[in-house]
Each structure stands twice: as structure tokens, then as C-alpha cells.
Amino acid sequence: GGLMHILRRIYDQLKKRGVNCLELDSLGNNALHYAIPSRCYDLCSILLDEGISVNAVNKDGHSPLSLLMKGSGGAIMPLTPPLLVNGDQAHLFSLLAKHGADMNFIYPEDAWDEKDYKCSVMINIVRHNLIEMKEMRENLQILLSFGASLDTVDSKGHDLIMHSIM
Numbered sequence: 001g002g003l004m005h006i007l008r009r010i011y012d013q014l015k016k017r018g019v020n021c022l023e024l025d026s027l028g029n030n031a032l033h034y035a036i037p038s039r040c041y042d043l044c045s046i047l048l049d050e051g052i053s054v055n056a057v058n059k060d061g062h063s064p065l066s067l068l069m070k071g072s073g074g075a076i077m078p079l080t081p082p083l084l085v086n087g088d089q090a091h092l093f094s095l096l097a098k099h100g101a102d103m104n105f106i107y108p109e110d111a112w113d114e115k116d117y118k119c120s121v122m123i124n125i126v127r128h129n130l131i132e133m134k135e136m137r138e139n140l141q142i143l144l145s146f147g148a149s150l151d152t153v154d155s156k157g158h159d160l161i162m163h164s165i166m
Contacts, residue, residue, distance in 0.1 A: 004042045011046050022050060028058035036067045041092050054099045061118065065096050066107035069121050093142075103148035106155065119154035126163040127154075 014021055024030050030052055035043045044064075048054065057063050062070070068089065097103065106118045119127065125140055144150075153159045158166070 004045070007040075007043050007046055011043075011050070021047065022052045024053075024056060024058075027060075028056070030056045030064075032056070032064035033058055033062070033067060036064050036092070037070075039088070041088050044092055045095060048095050048099045054096055054101045055105070057105075061108040063102065063105050063107065065093075065101040065103075066105060066121075068092060068096065069124075094146075097146040103143055103146050104152050106152070117155055120148070120152040122148050122150070122152055123154050123158075123160060123163055126160050127166075 011021060021031050031047050032044060032052055032054070033056070035041075035047065054065075055063055104120050104122075106120055109117050109119055109124065122140065122143055140148075150160055154163075
């Protein structure tokens with residue numbers, strides 16, 4: 001629509017003037033690291049089409065996908081309602097996946113009780129007993145359909161099975 005057209009024109013003008021909108025900044029962020037938390041999903045779409053690195057990891061240990069899963073809160077919690085229901089985020093999740101986002105990426109959970117703890121989205125769902133929620137089971141199915149592995153382990157070497165019985 002209108003906003004997408006305006007963003008495309010701005011992007012094209014910047015590119016024409018020699019600005020590389022796909023580079024990393026001093027914090028290791030690329031434009032996706034800023035566009036995702038700002039919910040500028042049209043801009044994300046343009047950047048992905050232009051070939052931005054979908055798996056770039058910033059100095060805080062986050063990829064664009066982990067920022068999408070983190071949302072606006074502090075600790076990373078998987079998306080609710082389920083990805084299939086949440087239109088804009090679901091669309092962006094699909095775009096990231098189609099552009100090769102690593103569904104098994106191990107990221108910092110940023111939890112106050114676990115300094116330096118890292119896990120995948122799959123483990124995070126099981127670890128916090130969110131599997132009890134129908135929405136989270138649906139999120140697990142979606143992650144699996146996009147290539148997430150059941151063999152993923154966290155920074156302590158624990159896998160999904162271990163977390164399910166802890």
C-alpha cells in the first residue's frame with residue numbers, strides 16, 4: 001500500500017546516494033534489529049527483499065528472529081496469541097523463515113534469575129511450562145514446520161527432554 005511505496009522510495013533514494021542500509025552498526029545491529037522492535041514490518045519486508053543478513057547477531061547476542069520472539073517485554077517469551085493468529089508478526093516470522101532465519105538459534109534469555117543463560121525458542125517454551133497452553137503447542141508446531149530441531153540444547157547442555165522432566 002501507501003506506506004510500503006513511501007518506504008521503498010526512501011530506501012531507493014538512500015541506496016542511490018551510496019548509503020548501504022544492509023550494513024551492521026557499531027553494536028552489531030543491522031536495520032532489521034531496529035525495524036523489528038519498532039514494528040516496521042513493511043520496512044522489514046523491503047530489507048529482506050534487498051538481501052539483508054537475516055541471521056546477523058548483535059553484541060547482545062540477538063538475531064532479528066530472537067528480537068521478534070522477544071517482543072516488547074524483557075525476558076523472551078514466545079509469541080502469544082499463536083503465530084498463525086497474530087497477523088503482522090506471523091507474516092514477518094514467515095518472511096524471516098523463508099529468507100533463512102535460523103530456527104535453532106541459541107539466544108540470551110535476559111532473565112533476571114539466569115545470568116548468561118541461552119536457549120532456543122523451542123527450549124524456552126518447554127522450560128517455562130508454556131507447553132500447557134494450546135497457543136504454545138501451536139507455536140511449537142509452527143517452529144517445527146519451519147525447520148526447528150527437537151535436538152537443540154541450551155547453554156547448560158540440556159535438551160528438550162531434560163527440560164520437560166526438570
